[in-house]
Amino acid sequence: MQPLSSPSLFRTDPSPTPREAQEPRRRDLWLAVHLPNLPLEALPGGTARAPTVVAEPVRGQWRVVAANGRARSLGIVPDLPLSSAFALAHALNVLPRSAPAERAVLEALAEWAYSITPLVGVETEASLALEVERSLKLFGGLDPIKALLAEELGRRRLTFHASAAPTVSAAVWLARQRQPDALTPESLPARLGALPIAATGWPPDLRTMLEDMGVRTIGDCLRLPRSGLARRIGRERVRELEQALGLEPTLRTERQPTQRFRDRVELDAETAASDVLVGAAAVLIDRLVPVLRRRQAEIATLSLELEHLHRASTSTVLDFVRPCHERERLLDLVTDRIERLTLPAPAIAVALETGDFRPLSIEPPALFGGGAETPRAIALLERLRERCGAAGVLGIAAAADHRPERAWTSPGRRGALRPGACDGIPSVERPLWLLPEPLPLDSPEARAQYRPPLALQRGPERIESGWWDDGDVGRDYFVATAARGERLWVFRDHRDGVWYLHGLFG
């Protein structure tokens, strides 16, 4: 390993620690996206027309973090104390800053960015970095990638600036200052040198200290003796500078794509119209489906949340019979559900969160024993369950039990396992209709329908069973004919001698 003889920007001092040789490494090209208005755009009501600011408490005093166009035209700028802002604009809309909301926007954008490159990182609280060198060939250059980015960010209504550079930090700093790209490592010192210290995102007191020393740009910083600088601002900051220049490798932990999808869409105005809500949900589904496709995943549950302005949001959960990844199926079910929801108030935003991603199953589990069932059959099942409730849609199966009321079951149609081929099918003829509960023949309904006397045709068939659980029965079954010709399945209970109707021969 040879000590690196780089164009030393730090005069004099030989560095105490030997530097490793920089192996010829494939060049990276990082595209950083900075969202200057993120605090405002991440919040509902942030894009309102009235002068609006986002404020947060800084050391006990509320200060403006971001202001919208109207507010800025009135002279309100970031870092202004809130009281001053109120002096400048009487009817000021103040929103407390929400770091989680901002993070959510960045995460959602990062998920989308996976369609461009597998190396994506959330770099600061308002910027994202994509490593695009390996994607240039696929997309045909940097400009098409920037165009895709512009389109997506426009759709999400976020203002942004994107810059490219060979290192991550350089790209982020350039983007923060709305500078054009610096495409080669050689241009980095000059380009970064021209940036003010504020571009680095270092804390304000550090910036103040450097300004007091007469250091205004990054270039000034780089001209200072390195060890002295390290003593003043810390070795960490010096390393940051070196990493930005590409002199030190930047170690980053690879961001893992999330196992869930969560996103929200804000509506232009409060509404309770289901077609508008369905439209918003469709936008979210259109964002979800490519993520699923890219991840080769499917989801089994989905939760929809409709946010209201002055009350808690309404949420509803959809469970799928079979895990789903198709757009049409998702849209159908979400539409059905939204149309059936009663909203306590108009909604201002729609949020969607999925359950955990599951790997795409190659072979769908068969609901029918053996045959492959079609997506249309599944779709019908889901639509019926949606309308009639899960308990309203059942299958039937035979069970091995002598007691007639237990000789059948209804597995809920959730892809339940088949109870196994029932070999307990009796040889004696059974009625096609069974009453859910045996009806005493003395009861008024039975008397009205099936006037006594009934002519007993066949029987008795004795069924005694169930002593091992609580369903002990001792009955004599007969086939009877009623006055109007109906064929009935009746029994006489041993214990009390009462006659019951249990079935009809349909």
Place this chain on the structure above:
Amino acid sequence: MGLEELLRSMRVWRGGSADLVQPAVPSGFAELDRYLPGGGWPRGALIEICLDHYGIGELRLLLAALARLVREAEPKKWIVWVAPPFVPYAPALAQHGIDLDCQLLVHPRSGGRKSALWTIEQAVRSGSCAAVLAWVRSADEVDLRRLQLAAEERGCPIVLFRPVAALASRSPAALRMRLTREAAATRVAIVKCRGRQPTEIGLAGLA
């Protein structure tokens, strides 16, 4: 178009027993099939069976045809039972050779007639059903026409069980019958059917 073809294509109504080509599933009762166009239950039509009492063989009439429809369907299709008055007893169905896996019972929760009719239409239009059996109290002509069209388009028979009083109102159903029981035989009155005269027959051993 030749005369034979014209007659066969059901565009000309001929009184008397015309030999009409209409896809049908044999009911398993030769006596009944003789009087049904196509020799069985029509494959893509709305069938109304009106009855006032249950337990007179109303399901037995259909079972053989249902079993056959399920067997033929590739991939497997459902038989949907919408709001049946009692529980279709699984062992009995199995005794008649019906594939239990393909039966779907639906009980519309609320919404009465509208819900039931919606369910039937959804089932038929999904293309994943071999037949739909429904028990509906009342339905107006508009609803029935929609069901008839849906059944024709998808080739899926809809069997609607209604009270006998419904026969008094008009219906676009392709086949309308009334079932009653007399002595030990079930009387099947074919009140309306395409291309044939109304008749009444008695089937013994049905229930």
